[in-house]
Amino acid sequence: xxxxxxxxxxxxxxxxxxxxxxxxxxxxxxxxxxxxxxxxxxxxxxxxxxxxxxxxxxxxxxxxxxxxxxxxxxxxxxxxxxxxxxxxxxxxxx
Amino acid sequence: xxxxxxxxxxxxxxxxxxxxxxxxxxxxxxxxxxxxxxxxxxxxxxxxxxxxxxxxxxxxxxxxxxxxxxxxxxxxxxxxxxxxxxxxxxxxxxxxxxxxxxxxxxxxxxxxxxxxxxxxxxxxxxxxxxxxxxxxxxxxxxxxxxxxxxxxxxxxxxxxxxxxxxxxxxxxxxxxxxxxxxxxxxxxxxxxxxxxxxxxxxxxxxxxxxxxxxxxxxxxxxxxxxxxxxxxxxxxxxxxxxxxxxxxxxxxxxxxxxxxxxxxxxxxxxxxxxxxxxxxxxxxxxxxxxxxxxxxxxxxxxxxxxxxxxxxxxxxxxxxxxxxxxxxxxxxxxxxxxxxxxxxxxxxxxxxxxxxxxxxxxxxxxxxxxxxxxxxxxxxxxxxxxxxxxxxxxxxxxxxxxxxxxxxxxxxxxxxxxxxxxxxxxxxxxxxxxxxxxxxxxxxxxxxxxxxxxxxxxxxxxxxxxxxxxxxxxxx
Numbered sequence: 374x375x376x377x378x379x380x381x382x383x384x385x386x387x388x389x390x391x392x393x394x395x396x397x398x399x400x401x402x403x404x405x406x407x408x409x410x411x412x413x414x415x416x417x418x419x420x421x422x423x424x425x426x427x428x429x430x431x432x433x434x435x436x437x438x439x440x441x442x443x444x445x446x447x448x449x450x451x452x453x454x455x456x457x458x459x460x461x462x463x464x465x466x467x
Numbered sequence: 468x469x470x471x472x473x474x475x476x477x478x479x480x481x482x483x484x485x486x487x488x489x490x491x492x493x494x495x496x497x498x499x500x501x502x503x504x505x506x507x508x509x510x511x512x513x514x515x516x517x518x519x520x521x522x523x524x525x526x527x528x529x530x531x532x533x534x535x536x537x538x539x540x541x542x543x544x545x546x547x548x549x550x551x552x553x554x555x556x557x558x559x560x561x562x563x564x565x566x567x568x569x570x571x572x573x574x575x576x577x578x579x580x581x582x583x584x585x586x587x588x589x590x591x592x593x594x595x596x597x598x599x600x601x602x603x604x605x606x607x608x609x610x611x612x613x614x615x616x617x618x619x620x621x622x623x624x625x626x627x628x629x630x631x632x633x634x635x636x637x638x639x640x641x642x643x644x645x646x647x648x649x650x651x652x653x654x655x656x657x658x659x660x661x662x663x664x665x666x667x668x669x670x671x672x673x674x675x676x677x678x679x680x681x682x683x684x685x686x687x688x689x690x691x692x693x694x695x696x697x698x699x700x701x702x703x704x705x706x707x708x709x710x711x712x713x714x715x716x717x718x719x720x721x722x723x724x725x726x727x728x729x730x731x732x733x734x735x736x737x738x739x740x741x742x743x744x745x746x747x748x749x750x751x752x753x754x755x756x757x758x759x760x761x762x763x764x765x766x767x768x769x770x771x772x773x774x775x776x777x778x779x780x781x782x783x784x785x786x787x788x789x790x791x792x793x794x795x796x797x798x799x800x801x802x803x804x805x806x807x808x809x810x811x812x813x814x815x816x817x818x819x820x821x822x823x824x825x826x827x828x829x830x831x832x833x834x835x836x837x838x839x840x841x842x843x844x845x846x847x848x849x850x851x852x853x854x855x856x857x858x859x860x861x862x863x864x865x866x867x868x869x870x871x872x873x874x875x876x877x878x879x880x881x882x883x884x885x886x887x888x889x890x891x892x893x894x895x896x897x898x899x900x901x902x903x904x905x906x907x908x909x910x911x912x913x914x915x916x917x918x919x920x921x922x923x924x925x926x927x928x929x930x931x932x933x934x935x936x937x938x939x940x941x942x943x
Contacts, residue, residue: 390770390816400814400817408821414765414769424840425839426836448687452789454787461785463785
């Protein structure tokens with residue numbers, strides 16, 4: 374199954390990856406080959422088979438609703454690229 | 468006791484963790500001296516092997532040191548997951564497994580190298596350079612947990628923790644000639660583990676022998692309130708002692724043992740181990756996993772990248788990790804991710820995003836989830852007749868650096884035999900079973916969920932019978 378250059382650019386946009394021209398070329402080829410290999414799953418007729426999203430049949434995991442300490446603000450911001458007061462600073466969103 | 472006399476007691480290449488604990492208990496060495504002995508070994512051999520991304524000079528406990536794969540968050544110790552996007556990231560809390568190691572008195576000796584975000588089968592995808600195999604430095608140690616496996620084999624750590632999504636504990640253990648357990652999904656907490664594919668990721672031990680492996684597993688396993696996917700173990704971990712396998716039913720899945728690409732030397736070593744199991748009293752019979760092996764790899768390379776694309780969305784340059792500036796928020800995020808992620812995470816993010824995108828979801832991700840059910844059912848059927856399934860862990864012995872690096876699909880085939888049982892959430896143990904071309908061959912033991920004690924019993928008995936020397940020949 375081939376994937377087009379336009380599809381690669383579209384997926385990169387969805388994934389928030391700014392790819393260089395070379396990367397787009399290479400990924401178009403590589404993803405085409407990988408999709409052809411993984412597309413093999415379509416060979417099986419599995420209409421009556423339920424999907425598995427998780428290997429254990431857990432339903433609910435309960436615990437007592439008791440307060441406990443969470444990280445302090447200095448710890449929360451310790452790795453922040455840019456902090457302003459008690460906020461993470463980012464460039465303008467528009 | 469002086470340094471010279473310590474090194475005469477502590478042969479880090481040979482000493483098991485259990486023996487090391489005995490030395491400390493009998494006060495023949497102190498915990499600090501033990502820690503120093505492994506640091507000295509690392510100073511001697513790690514410049515060549517590059518098992519560690521960083522070492523911890525001062526021990527924070529008196530017990531047997533443990534090395535942790537760098538996807539395991541450690542309070543105050545940089546944790547990068549082998550990625551540039553986490554360069555300089557210092558966790559402000561301990562993962563549950565790190566906290567349990569500390570609580571058991573095990574000082575953390577260092578953080579081991581890994582393929583970036585645990586994505587790879589050779590440790591060549593680490594943004595910090597590859598790890599080399601202690602048996603032959605021209606060859607890879609396997610991956611993604613090549614740093615942990617190589618550190619244990621080279622005597623740079625008595626034992627270590629790795630993480631396994633589709634084979635990242637078992638396969639490096641096979642290629643480095645030591646014992647590695649991928650536990651039953653849900654038995655070990657993932658709190659504080661850098662997430663790759665959440666329905667598959669499991670933390671587990673790497674050790675010189677099965678008893679050490681079982682001991683380390685017993686220290687980290689069990690329910691954790693901070694990871695709601697964890698459960699209590701149905702029975703306590705038993706350290707294996709027996710040497711016979713009477714009453715044990717061993718199944719040999721045809722497809723896992725006859726798959727294309729399995730090297731003849733690997734087959735020979737595995738068959739010898741199966742014959743030994745028979746001589747120890749096990750009943751051996753053939754079984755089938757027809758679709759698990761044929762479709763397992765395709766199933767995995769849809770589900771794992773899909774989950775990865777979601778998990779890795781958090782690396783956006785906002786709260787922690789790398790930020791590359793941009794004029795707008797969106798430009799900043801896109802540049803940060805382009806610069807911060809290496810080729811393999813990008814490939815998997817792209818693949819996963821595509822498989823989850825509108826129009827393709829049912830055909831790819833939805834279908835793969837159904838294949839996963841088929842794989843689980845096939846294994847369940849096999850376990851109606853057998854207690855343990857055996858096969859090679861890796862189709863090949865350790866391959867040369869660069870040999871598969873340019874071909875992602877060839878690299879993915881390294882995990883052909885480990886992936887199916889991972890998809891079913893089953894535990895798997897790698898036990899060295901001999902050499903082929905002077906390099907270790909690993910035997911994979913797979914059991915039903917929560918059958919770790921059976922795997923330990925089987926692995927221990929076989930280990931005694933095989934008599935494999937875990938010290939790489941060139942270091943003896």
